[in-house]
Amino acid sequence: MTYRVRVNVPSGSYGVFIGEGVLRRAGALLAGLGQPSGFYILSSPRVWRLWGARLQAGLRPLAACQAILFDDRETAKRLATVERLCRALARAGADRDAVLVALGGGVVGDVAGFTAAIYLRGVRLVQVPTTLLAQVDAAVGGKTGVNLPEGKNLVGAFHQPHLVLCELATLRTLPAREFRAGLYEVIKCGVIRDARLFAFLERHLDVVLARQRTALSQVIARAVRVKAEVVRGDERETSGERRVLNFGHTIGHALESLTGYRRFRHGEAVGWGMLAESEIAVAQQRLRRADCERIARLIRNVGPLPALPHLSWPRLRAALHVDKKTRGGRLHFVLPQRIGAVGVYNDVPETLVRDVLDRLRSSHQSER
Numbered sequence: 001m002t003y004r005v006r007v008n009v010p011s012g013s014y015g016v017f018i019g020e021g022v023l024r025r026a027g028a029l030l031a032g033l034g035q036p037s038g039f040y041i042l043s044s045p046r047v048w049r050l051w052g053a054r055l056q057a058g059l060r061p062l063a064a065c066q067a068i069l070f071d072d073r074e075t076a077k078r079l080a081t082v083e084r085l086c087r088a089l090a091r092a093g094a095d096r097d098a099v100l101v102a103l104g105g106g107v108v109g110d111v112a113g114f115t116a117a118i119y120l121r122g123v124r125l126v127q128v129p130t131t132l133l134a135q136v137d138a139a140v141g142g143k144t145g146v147n148l149p150e151g152k153n154l155v156g157a158f159h160q161p162h163l164v165l166c167e168l169a170t171l172r173t174l175p176a177r178e179f180r181a182g183l184y185e186v187i188k189c190g191v192i193r194d195a196r197l198f199a200f201l202e203r204h205l206d207v208v209l210a211r212q213r214t215a216l217s218q219v220i221a222r223a224v225r226v227k228a229e230v231v232r233g234d235e236r237e238t239s240g241e242r243r244v245l246n247f248g249h250t251i252g253h254a255l256e257s258l259t260g261y262r263r264f265r266h267g268e269a270v271g272w273g274m275l276a277e278s279e280i281a282v283a284q285q286r287l288r289r290a291d292c293e294r295i296a297r298l299i300r301n302v303g304p305l306p307a308l309p310h311l312s313w314p315r316l317r318a319a320l321h322v323d324k325k326t327r328g329g330r331l332h333f334v335l336p337q338r339i340g341a342v343g344v345y346n347d348v349p350e351t352l353v354r355d356v357l358d359r360l361r362s363s364h365q366s367e368r
Helices: 045-059 079-092 106-121 132-138 168-173 176-193 195-209 213-233 241-246 249-258 266-283 289-302 313-322 350-367
Strands: 003-009 012-019 038-043 065-069 098-104 124-129 143-148 151-158 163-167 333-338 341-345
Touching: 003 213, 012 213, 038 045, 038 079, 038 106, 045 065, 045 098, 045 168, 065 079, 079 106, 079 143, 098 106, 106 124, 106 132, 106 143, 106 151, 124 132, 132 176, 132 213, 151 249, 151 313, 163 168, 168 213, 176 195, 176 213, 176 241, 176 266, 176 289, 176 333, 176 341, 195 213, 195 289, 213 241, 241 249, 241 333, 241 341, 249 266, 249 313, 249 333, 266 289, 266 333, 266 350, 289 333, 313 350
Parallel strands: 012 163, 038 065, 038 098, 098 124, 124 163
Antiparallel strands: 003 012, 143 151, 333 341
């Protein structure tokens, strides 16, 4: 069974296809794009070895394919990588009718998406996410970008894909840690807007962790629907509605930046951010303790998080204020009100953030 989720935004609409065998049917699913001058598959060497031939076979009936490979580590998510890709496309003769295909995880999707947004002032993009994190988050919604030393995703553009293909078979090759990192983002979707998804994870986490096909399809489709609904009302993050997708990210991004994008997978940093921001919500009497404990229990049941490092408060404070959600010098936090609903607040005392992180660090150390 293939699930199809429609993403409708002011700039257009596109389908997200979720299931087994979508790579083999890529040509048929992309037939609506007309006749591209060529497909340029941007991927990493490791992902290309695993899935490149299958994707290429699916696309070949429509147009010729060329692969351009690059490093998909978070440390390579920078402007220099985008310049190299643009130059490679120019040397390969990619024109305005070319279609860029992002085959890989979140880094590949973000970098390839930004490249598609700026090469020749914008060419068509197809996202083929191969990690759970990318399937439920990075590949949908049109946000693209790269990091600066000062912070995560500070340079980017909104550029919606024309199609998203989520091949479930790619998830079977993921290391356990990468798979768990994606599940933290699924939990986020449940907390912010889908209490039924959250409850499904609580009841059936064992089969989801076992990567059972039917359970995975349902979980991914529900998470994609959450993101599609939010993006529909705030495509370019102007009304503020889209900020709810950043639950766990204000603190998570700071942790990633201060540890050089090496200690945490993105989803793991978001996991710590969700734990902290739920505790902040309880302290400010915006969330019941019982709901906070449900969130914490599900996050911890997914699997172990890397330990929180000891970070000096001045450095952490500076990293928090570089975050894109800062407005007028004031931090904005997405805080849960209950499971299935969140709000955006700018009245969180910095001392509370520091105290909560200190308590979480001490608690995690004692549990170990």
